[in-house]
Amino acid sequence: MDSQKKALLNYCIALGDDSLTLGHRLSEWCRNGPFLEEDLALTNVSLDFIGRARMLYSYAAEVEDQGRGEDDIAYLRDCREYRNFLINELPNGDFAFTMARQLMIDAFDVGFYKGLTQSADEMLAAIAAKAIKESRYHLRRSEDWIKRLGDGTDESHERTQKAFDQLWGYAAEMFEMASDEQQLVDAGIAVDRSALKAEWSSTMHSVLKEATLDIPAQDWAIGGGREGIHTEHLGYLLAELQYLQRTYPGQQW
Amino acid sequence: MTEKNPLADPRLAAFEEKISNDQRIEPKDWMPDAFRKNVLRQMSQHAHSEVIGMQPEGNWITRAPTLYRKIVLLAKIQDEGGHGLYLYSAAETLGTSREEMVQALHDGKAKYASIFNYPSLTWADIGMIGWLVDGAAIVNQVSLQRTSYGPYSRAMIRICKEESFHQRQGYEATMVLARGSAEQKAMAQDSLNRWWWPSMMMFGPHDSESAHSGQSMKWKLKRESNDVLRQRFVDQTVPQAEFIGLKIPDPDLKWNEERGSYDFGEIDWDEFMQVISGNGPCNRQRLQHSIRAQEDGQWVRDAMHAYELKRQAREVA
């Protein structure tokens, strides 16, 4: 496999991992939501992310052309081979933590997938065209929630501020390019993520301001997801996700 | 009491006439208190069943064996929650709020389908719930499409389409296991062994024992009896089990040529009574889960409410 093809494979898998880990976390809310309508709405968003992961993994399998399918990629890789940003794999915490995380990711995704619709790779552009519509809707939802929670009660304000304080340092890696990513940018295939930070910051500032929340201090950053260096949480996520495939190898389900 | 004698109360006479002409009773129509209570009991019980039923299926969301199965399961559970919402609002036409209905559930005053008090232990249980539990629900709900309370009838018509889709998906997932490896087939058979009798219990006590059936039939709230519906479920499900090579765990099950139906064994009514009186394997867990989710969400609902008040105040200002 030439190096650009290898980079494209890694790229699709990393984006798929972002979608799957977050979709998995959101699916944990199903039957646990703060009220029934919101339970169903969170499930909807989860379905969007898992659906996105399926498209990206299927395309990765096609690029690789070694007979693997979407489920081999999702279910048969271990922690160090997963490439998602750490923020996606963090446990849900309370509803404020989940929605704060969601705002940070949705604001990133809107910029990212808008860029990816222009990809020279037709399949990625097509996946992005679907994803950008979903992400715009997700962002409207998470903006609304953060405003309600930030400017709701004292308790909701406190919980939401605390959530952003605990999450903020995980944003940095969303704007750091992986080692083999630049060549895809040069080829017009990938998005230059380092260029997305300004727009992301301005979205975050305006939403948090309207929500009467403070922008957290910028003095820490934890990354490593794109290199397979994860939090301790991912192993448990994968243990659950992969349990049947690992216990009964090679079966059809 | 003016309700006793139709001659004494023209509203009751009009109500009785509607029922006998197979017309629907609508929320604005006058109805006897006992009728209102009875419909509310049925509808709220049905709504609670949809929502509590999300728990045993939800138990497998994060462990579904493929991404496709995960999406199908999530979407299915989401449908059930949607049925719950739809039924709660249909029941609210009777003048009781969703909050009050949920409170009655949490206080142990309202019931839900006893089937959901059994644990989902293996992946095969997910297919089995779709095939048997949705299958049994459809038999009941198709019959309820002709129920005499208008909003309930319309809810059943709308919900039935999705339920039959669930039933087919569940059957298909079970078929894949039944035709899979020896381990998978054993998993499917074990699951059928555990879910068969609880599914049979979904139709309730024998007609002769059923507390609410008589009056419900008279008011055409219930259109067919428990035993008739149970027989229909058996007759439709047995050939489906045979087709995929699974064995129904009932030694007394056999085709009765004369009746054109299957004869079957007796339900363990002691177990049934245990489960409906709150002592099934998961009754406590199901209620605790529901109460915990409700309590955990309180601050979120409070925040929404507070924000809405602030927003309205800003609009006025």
Ligand SMILES: [Fe+2]
């Ligand atoms: Fe349902």
Ligand SMILES: [Fe+2]
């Ligand atoms: Fe139902």
Ligand SMILES: [Fe+2]
């Ligand atoms: Fe269903």
